[in-house]
Every structure is written in structure tokens, then in C-alpha cells.
Amino acid sequence: MASVRTYGNLDVAVRSDTSDVGEGPVFDPRTGRLVWVDIYGCAVHEDDLATGGQTVTRLDTMIGAVAPRAERDGFAAAVAEGFGLITDGALELVDPVLPEPSLRMNDGKVDSRGRFWAGSNHLEFAAGQGRLHRWDGASPSVVVADGLVLPNGLGWNAEDTVFYLADSYANLLYSAPYEPESGELGPLEVLVRTEGSGVPDGLAVDTDGCFWVAMHGGREVRRYDPAGRVVGVVPVPVLQPTSCAFDRDGRLYITSARNGLSARELTDHPLSGSVFVLDTDTTGVPVQPFRG
Template identity: 45%
Template sequence: MSFQPELLLERDANTGEGPVFDGDFLHWVDIPKGLIHKTDLKTLATENLTLGVIVGAAVPFDSKDAYAVAYKGGFATFENNVLNLVNPFLSDPEYRMNDAKCDARGRLWGGSCHMKFNPGQGKLHRWDGNDNNKVMVENLALPNGLGWNKENSMMYLADSITKKIFVSEFHLDDDFVPKFRELITIDSGLPDGLAIDNDGCIWLAIWGGSRIVRISPQGAIISEHHFPVSQPSSCAFGTDGTLYVTSARAGLSDSDLAEQPLAGSLFVLSTNTSGVPVSKFKGV
């Protein structure tokens, strides 16, 4: 069955990313503009928070009105409109942080990459909220979408430039290090952000592919859902099985935008399943 996406909120995000469903709100970012958006899902009123730096992802704290942030130079917190650079480990301006997501223990996993996405120079880090992080995986290109199944026994990672989705067994122990293996290679477009449903399937946004695909735990594409924009960028499940989808207009020409004026907007996709919620940040 192929469900049709619907426009939720018309926006002109350069690179909308990192949606986090939070009850009545959806938190999401615009990476190059350095913005965190907080959209009220009842009224669609959107609060725009300016960080002043490139932001890869922002995840709400579990215990207070603040965000854990993967920003250009590392990991930070954002509270009362102040960006606190807690772990600024990327001193080389040729590198930046990209997508990030919290596991069930509230620890933030995030990818770093070269600005030109050079193969082998990307890493996956885990940040617990202090002034250092742990490098969990190396030799990536553009580490992107992350997710875990509801049992927290499997972890998934997209590497956009290699066009691959990787999978690893997973444990919540402090000393656990994932050992990823290839699950599937995407033929058309680039794998971007993803969400996991309660059946263990991956819902994957295909940048440049105008679609979201559902992938089985064994790596088979089960269904495809086409969008009126070429760059759906990420997705997150709400409580009722609704999939919230960000998109981007980065790199699109004037003629491209004339054909897809909704690029950069938020969409919703009804599904016949339910999803694993994105965890909030708990820190140390």
C-alpha cells in the first residue's frame, strides 16, 4: 500500500532536518541557517531559535527547556537563547557535525564529516553531556540517519555518500561499541534521515530521490512513497503512526524550485504502522 504525503507547513528551509516528535510539538533544524524550529502541531505556529552557527541536529532535554546540539564544532547545549560549547572538539574548519539522535538512555550519537564529504574522514561519536565524547565508528563519509529498534537490540546508520545503510547489534551498556555491516545499498538518490517502526522496519528519506522507502529488517524495500519535492531529508514518527517529514531546497535551481515550490516544507505521511519514539537527551 502506498500512502500519499500531505503538506503540513509550507516553509523555505535550506536544509530542513532532524525532526523530533514531542507531544504537541515537532522540533527540527535548518542546518546552514543555524536555526532550531519548534512547531506547534495543533496551531502550526513555529518558534524560530537562532544559534548563529551551523547546526546538524538539536534534541530536547528530558528534564528542562533546553536542547542538546550537534553544531559545526562539536556538541553543545542551548538554553535561554545561549549556546554553551560544552565539547568543541572539531577545531578544523574543514569539518562539521551532521545528524544526531539520542538512544534510549538519552545519550546523543552524532556523525562528523569533512565539509566536502571525503570518504573515510567521517566518524560516529557518542556524547553523554560532558566535555568529551567517544568515537564509536570511523572510516565513514557522510554519517547521517540513525535509529534503533524498539527492543534496543539493533542500531541503524545511513552513510549518504556511499549510499549504504548499515546495521549492528546493539546494547545499552556503557562499554558497547557497534560493529556495523552493510544492510542495503540505495540505487537512486542518497540515503538520508530515517525512523524505525515497531515492526523493526526502516523508513528512509531518499535525498534526490523524491521518496521515502520502507525497508525490512532483512534489507528488502517493502514500499515506496513519493513526494512533490526531490529532497525529502528526514522523518520521525508521531504517536499515531503519522510520519513527519522534513525537506530541503539546498542546491536547487530556480527552474527546480518552480517545479517544486514546496521544497523546504514539512510534510506528513500516514502509515499503517506505529513508530519508535525519538528519545530526549538526559546527559550526565
């Protein structure tokens, strides 16, 4: 049985008492800034962690995730209606793959070849309505997997041979064989049926072969090894950690949410909605910018 390490010394990286559902943290290689979204707040946050400076871009639609662009300004975005591009603070909806008002895009990430992957879900989290999409920016997106509930955190191992996916309200963590050149997945296989409080939300993969999963409602981030065993736990001083991302030096940044908490819960957990940082003894698998 694998031993479980408890990680401490968590600090506040970005204090916020206004973000509703902080999600999708990613580092922008063009600026070095930490970028994250507020899904229900319809906002993109860009934080200069050295100076404390912040830029907030507000949209007219829910936004699940953004990705810095490789060769152009702005961001690729997974929004309620599909995939688009944010330039100079304005959203251009490029791939309206979700015209149904009952659906929206959720968390997303870019693969090693610069393609944007994102999950979509029913607003009421109806079983079987969740799908996983892949978009290269040059052609319409494709559905890579369906029949899910709330496809959420995703990532790839350092060798680019295994894909990980969290399905939150199914309490499942999947893995699948992955072919990086084509972007094709093998069958999704259940790696973990999560137990205890909270549901698996966003995740980040490290170069030691493990992956870190924010447990929404569980007050912690868990580190799993490739066999699906918990090998580390990061206690978080909020009820709803949502996702995590590594910087280039191995610090783990953890977003959180205020949505749905009572006045008493917010009083007891005043940092809800903030971003936290943890020094680790590993590094993250690099996340590439969007090539489109």
C-alpha cells in the first residue's frame, strides 16, 4: 500500500472575495502571468504574481477555460456556445458547437500539438449529456468522447501516451491510451472511483507520473500515482478547491469557488474564491499554447 504524504505550507497567491467559480488556471508563456477564469462571473483574470497587478476581461457568456495563443495575441476560449477567440477583450465565436441553451463548455487544456480540448455538460448535470471536444482552430471541433456527466480536469502524462479525465458528478477518474500526432484516444477506462467527501474537479499532471486533483467540496487536492492510488493530500482552507496548475518551478497553484456557499460558510471560509500556491518537490508536465 502506497504511503500518503500530507503537504503543508499553503499560501495565498491571489486573494479574491468576488470570483464565483475560479477555474482553469494556466500560465501564459508570453507574459509569465497566471491566467484563470470565473465561469459564472464570465471573466478572465490575468495576474502578475510578482507585482500583484491584475487584468480582468469580462465577457457576455459563461467561460469554462482559456488558452494562450502560440503566435498571436489573445486567447482561445471554451465558452457556453462552443469555441472562440478573445482579442482585445472581445470574443469571436468561431465554432458554435453548442447551440443548445441547456449546454455549456467547461474545463479545458491544450495538448502537446497545440490542440484545445474541453468538456461540455448539461446545465443541470444530466447524466450522459457530457462530451469531450477537440479543436485545432482550423476546422470544426470534433467530439472525442460522449456519454459523460461533467467532464472536467484533463491532462497527459510526460511521455504523451496516457490521457487523464475527471468526470465530476460520476465520481470517476479515467485514463486512456493516447496517440499525440493524431490526437486520438483509446477507450476511456475507469482508473479511480473517488471516495470520501468532494468530487474530482480540475487536475494537473507532474513529471513523476502522478496527477493532482482538486476535490470540489472536499477541502483538499489529492495526488494520485499512475495506478490510481492516493500518494499525497494537500489540505486547502476552503470548501471548494476547483483546479490546479504548475508553474515552471514546480509550484502548484490552486483555484477555488464561492458559488453555492451559505453566508455562514463564507464567513467561516473567507478565502473562498481565492488562488493558493504550494511549493512541491516535483514539476508539472508543460502545457502548450494554442496553435490556432
